[in-house]
Amino acid sequence: MSDLEFFLFLIPPILAVLIILNLFKRKHNFQNLPPGDMGWPFLGETIGYLRPYSATTIGDFMQDHISRYGKIFKSNLFGEPTIVSADAGLNRYILQNEGRLFECNYPRSIGGILGKWSMLVQVGQMHRDMRMIPLNFLSNARLRNQLLSEVEKHTLLVLGSWKQDSVVCAQDEAKKLTFNFMAEHIMSLQPGNPETEKLKKEYITFMKGVVSAPLNFPGTAYRKALQSRSTILGFIERKMEERLKEMNRNENDLLGWVLKNSNLSKEQILDLLLSLLFAGHETSSVAIALSIFLLESCPAAVQQLTEEHLEISRAKKQSGETELNWDDYKKMEFTQCVINETLRLGNVVRFLHRKAVKDVRYKGYDIPCGWKVLPVISAAHLDPSLFDRPHDFDPWRWQNAEESPSGKGGSTGTSSTTKSSNNFMPFGGGPRLCAGSELAKLEMAIFIHYLVLNFHWKLAATDQAFAYPYVDFPNALPINIQHRSLNKLHD
Numbered sequence: 001m002s003d004l005e006f007f008l009f010l011i012p013p014i015l016a017v018l019i020i021l022n023l024f025k026r027k028h029n030f031q032n033l034p035p036g037d038m039g040w041p042f043l044g045e046t047i048g049y050l051r052p053y054s055a056t057t058i059g060d061f062m063q064d065h066i067s068r069y070g071k072i073f074k075s076n077l078f079g080e081p082t083i084v085s086a087d088a089g090l091n092r093y094i095l096q097n098e099g100r101l102f103e104c105n106y107p108r109s110i111g112g113i114l115g116k117w118s119m120l121v122q123v124g125q126m127h128r129d130m131r132m133i134p135l136n137f138l139s140n141a142r143l144r145n146q147l148l149s150e151v152e153k154h155t156l157l158v159l160g161s162w163k164q165d166s167v168v169c170a171q172d173e174a175k176k177l178t179f180n181f182m183a184e185h186i187m188s189l190q191p192g193n194p195e196t197e198k199l200k201k202e203y204i205t206f207m208k209g210v211v212s213a214p215l216n217f218p219g220t221a222y223r224k225a226l227q228s229r230s231t232i233l234g235f236i237e238r239k240m241e242e243r244l245k246e247m248n249r250n251e252n253d254l255l256g257w258v259l260k261n262s263n264l265s266k267e268q269i270l271d272l273l274l275s276l277l278f279a280g281h282e283t284s285s286v287a288i289a290l291s292i293f294l295l296e297s298c299p300a301a302v303q304q305l306t307e308e309h310l311e312i313s314r315a316k317k318q319s320g321e322t323e324l325n326w327d328d329y330k331k332m333e334f335t336q337c338v339i340n341e342t343l344r345l346g347n348v349v350r351f352l353h354r355k356a357v358k359d360v361r362y363k364g365y366d367i368p369c370g371w372k373v374l375p376v377i378s379a380a381h382l383d384p385s386l387f388d389r390p391h392d393f394d395p396w397r398w399q400n401a402e403e404s405p406s407g408k409g410g411s412t413g414t415s416s417t418t419k420s421s422n423n424f425m426p427f428g429g430g431p432r433l434c435a436g437s438e439l440a441k442l443e444m445a446i447f448i449h450y451l452v453l454n455f456h457w458k459l460a461a462t463d464q465a466f467a468y469p470y471v472d473f474p475n476a477l478p479i480n481i482q483h484r485s486l487n488k489l490h491d
Contacts, residue, residue: 032361032364032365033074033365033366033368034070034073034074035073037065037074038075043079044075044082045075045077046076046079048061049061053466053467054464054465055290055346055465055471056346057391058376058382059467062376062379065084071086071087072086072365077372078107078353081368081371082372082373083372084376086380086383087363088386088423094354094375095352095375097430098432099124100358101356102354102356102357102373103124104122104123105353106353112226113222113226113229114210114271114275115229115267115270115274117130117267117268117272118271119131119272119279120279130268133257133261133262134254136257138435138438143438143442144326147185147442148325148329148442150184151443151446152323152446154177154184155443155446155450157177158173159455162455164482164483165481167460168478168479168481170457170476174288174289174292175281177285177447178282178443180196182277182281183196183199183200185253186253186254186255186273187236187253187255188256195235202231203228203232203277205225205228207225208221209222210278211468211470229274232274233274236274237266240269240270243255276436282470286348286471286472287348289465289473289477290345290348290471291339291342291447291448292457293463293473293477294341294393296457301338305334305338305448306453309449310453311331312328312331312332312449313453329445329446332449335449336398337396337397337398338395338448339444339448340395340426341394341398343426344387344426345390346465346471347382348471349426349427349428350471351376351378354372354373354374356369377425377428380423381423381426383423386423454484455481455484456484457481458479458480459478459479460478460480463477
């Protein structure tokens with residue numbers, strides 16, 4: 001046998017040995033996977049994970065798995081091997097290392113309905129480029145000088161329709177407010193106009209499909225949502241064509257701003273506007289509904305809110321001003337505590353979809369490259385080691401102890417408040433921090449201002465927020481309302 005023949009003879013066994021060693025090495029490297037249960041083949045534990053539960057809890061699935069395996073465990077969810085994190089430190093680590101160790105990885109069905117260019121599913125440079133558009137448009141200057149007055153206008157339109165001693169569905173009213181605001185903000189559509197109402201009807205159908213099982217068969221909510229998506233995109237496209245024909249384009253709305261200041265294609269603009277309509281409407285409306293629900297059972301918080309907003313209202317009256325301004329907004333200090341507590345306890349966004357793009361080791365556990373990773377934000381927000389009495393609605397926990405009324409304070413001083421703030425991530429974090437977070441808090445604050453000054457309310461029927469995992473009130477949160485006398489409050 002020649003040297004060449006001998007060498008060729010050795011190649012297959014050498015390659016086989018190298019492959020076996022590589023497999024053994026990978027197995028050895030990942031021998032420290034977190035504990036857990038992979039569940040049924042393909043389905044894994046997805047059905048149990050998505051089973052509805054009270055939104056102010058973490059649900060039986062998470063409670064059971066944390067008690068059995070700890071705050072970091074493995075599972076099989078959404079058809080993929082998954083590392084689930086209820087650990088606040090790991091959650092921060094995941095979000096802060098976006099693009100380096102982890103990247104966004106939503107189920108394919110989400111991209112199918114929101115669009116492949118949706119900001120929610122984009123990663124890398126394209127996501128950064130698209131995210132800059134709402135960040136620039138929602139600048140601090142625009143929030144101060146334009147958007148605050150628009151939010152105030154839409155809030156007064158909704159609350160002005162509430163009749164004395166009537167029952168309104170608070171969740172529907174909140175959705176009306178945020179949809180009308182976003183429709184005007186994005187495309188200058190006016191509330192009550194036939195085209196706005198038609199778009200709203202299609203959007204409701206679209207939303208039912210976004211949160212439904214991705215079954216693309218005739219008659220399913222998902223199929224109807226895909227059809228509504230086409231109708232909505234056709235509507236936006238016609239608006240784009242109208243703008244492109246205009247000599248002096250309107251740059252006060254997002255559509256006009258994007259057409260002038262970006263190089264996005266038509267398809268990219270359509271998906272961007274649809275995803276921003278979805279994000280700006282749905283999450284803010286749920287947060288407003290949650291604040292109404294949680295405040296109803298906390299009269300002490302309502303009283304302190306009323307005093308804070310009455311002081312602002314009296315100052316406005318003395319100065320001869322009527323509309324709220326940025327200085328008024330910055331005076332709403334306890335209101336910000338209520339907003340923080342609503343977002344912490346209600347958890348509008350409960351978990352995020354990520355994927356490991358490199359092999360990662362954290363606290364002795366291995367997270368293999370390619371595995372799905374779910375940072376469960378709600379689990380950290382309801383962790384008793386991070387928040388005192390986490391299932392209580394306690395806005396005072398966001399103040400220092402000496403500022404809390406007797407028996408109400410949840411904090412034990414500045415260090416406790418700082419500790420809570422470090423583990424508070426209602427808008428995500430890192431490079432994918434929600435671009436509309438400041439707008440969402442502004443919407444909540446303006447709504448609360450006019451709510452507490454003008455109305456008493458109580459639940460008209462039993463209802464509570466459920467996580468499906470999206471947060472929703474099954475009965476749309478019916479409340480009975482009574483008018484307050486603003487003149488009497490100003491005396």
